Amino acid sequence: MQGWARELGFSQIGVAGVDLSSAEAGLLAWLSHGFHGEMGYMAHHGLKRARPAELVPGTLSVITTRMDYLPMGTTDGWADVELARLQRPQEGIVSLYARGRDYHKVLRNRLQKLADQLYAHMGPLGYRVFTDSAPVLEAELAARSGQGWRGKHTLLLNREAGSMFFLGEIYVDVALPATAPTEAHCGSCNACITACPTQAIIAPHRLDARRCISYLTIEHDGPIPLELRPLIGNRIYGCDDCQLVCPWNKFAKRSSLPDFDAREGLAGQALATLLDWTEDTFLKRTEGSPIRRIGHVRWLRNVSVAMGNALRSERLGDMERDTLVRSLQHRIHHPDPLVQEHVQWALQALQPVSPD
Numbered sequence: 001m002q003g004w005a006r007e008l009g010f011s012q013i014g015v016a017g018v019d020l021s022s023a024e025a026g027l028l029a030w031l032s033h034g035f036h037g038e039m040g041y042m043a044h045h046g047l048k049r050a051r052p053a054e055l056v057p058g059t060l061s062v063i064t065t066r067m068d069y070l071p072m073g074t075t076d077g078w079a080d081v082e083l084a085r086l087q088r089p090q091e092g093i094v095s096l097y098a099r100g101r102d103y104h105k106v107l108r109n110r111l112q113k114l115a116d117q118l119y120a121h122m123g124p125l126g127y128r129v130f131t132d133s134a135p136v137l138e139a140e141l142a143a144r145s146g147q148g149w150r151g152k153h154t155l156l157l158n159r160e161a162g163s164m165f166f167l168g169e170i171y172v173d174v175a176l177p178a179t180a181p182t183e184a185h186c187g188s189c190n191a192c193i194t195a196c197p198t199q200a201i202i203a204p205h206r207l208d209a210r211r212c213i214s215y216l217t218i219e220h221d222g223p224i225p226l227e228l229r230p231l232i233g234n235r236i237y238g239c240d241d242c243q244l245v246c247p248w249n250k251f252a253k254r255s256s257l258p259d260f261d262a263r264e265g266l267a268g269q270a271l272a273t274l275l276d277w278t279e280d281t282f283l284k285r286t287e288g289s290p291i292r293r294i295g296h297v298r299w300l301r302n303v304s305v306a307m308g309n310a311l312r313s314e315r316l317g318d319m320e321r322d323t324l325v326r327s328l329q330h331r332i333h334h335p336d337p338l339v340q341e342h343v344q345w346a347l348q349a350l351q352p353v354s355p356d
Contacts, residue, residue, distance in 0.1 A: 014145030095238025308346030
């Protein structure tokens with residue numbers, strides 16, 4: 001099975017059992033504190049997330065998979081290259097995983113092919129594939145099946161591959177031998193907690209999604225809280241900071257697939273150019289991309305926040321500042337009030353600060 005998986009671009013597979021009862025208390029506590037924010041689907045399915053046999057009746061085992069996503073041409077020192085983008089306020093940053101093809105489509109297609117091969121080899125087999133697409137405790141299942149351990153940022157970490165990978169699962173109705181879990185290796189390191197721009201990692205292994213930049217720029221569909229906007233910097237879709245500073249990501253692997261190579265215009269692009277995208281341009285540039293699901297309005301909201309932060313930055317030159325202002329002024333009468341409000345907030349950077 002490992003050989004089939006590698007031929008399909010997966011880095012590793014494992015097998016977990018279906019008894020996740022020890023994870024239920026933590027899930028309920030996280031939900032009760034409201035840390036899931038507006039992601040109502042997490043609460044809607046209740047404990048089905050921790051009960052695979054209830055989510056898919058008849059499930060006896062879960063095959064877990066891992067797929068590296070660093071672009072094929074990524075050079076050594078890639079994390080430093082990404083961190084340097086934060087020092088260029090006029091540039092919009094899209095999270096590394098989202099610069100290529102939508103991982104949901106890539107993994108789902110290849111998980112289906114892997115399941116088909118299992119069916120052909122084993123005979124009658126009931127199964128269902130998932131990749132971040134249903135109430136599944138992905139990281140918990142992956143950790144229990146030996147794919148890695150839960151880092152203090154809550155993401156899965158692997159000694160040979162860091163955390164720059166996607167997870168997928170195949171629920172099957174046959175009992176398979178479970179693979180052994182691995183030990184945790186974070187030790188006393190708190191780099192991810194320290195690096196989080198919004199301090200969303202409120203304690204080791206505990207994330208308040210409502211403060212997470214990935215949540216704010218992707219899942220959240222309303223106004224971004226005023227107190228968090230300056231902390232977002234020039235990140236316009238997701239955030240990689242906790243992963244960029246993690247020592248284990250020096251072992252992150254390049255993908256064996258071209259699907260995750262960055263599309264033109266999604267890395268190193270000027271914010272003014274991105275704000276000027278019409279809806280048609282946005283849809284064309286994000287076709288087959290995970291970015292498309294936030295829609296054009298939220299895209300403009302995110303870019304406007306980044307431009308407001310850029311205008312407040314001392315690193316911006318006069319010509320760059322003028323370019324940003326002109327671009328924002330073109331959007332000030334956008335028909336959607338969400339865009340209008342964030343554009344106006346961005347332009348407030350031009351107003352002199354009143355003395356106390």
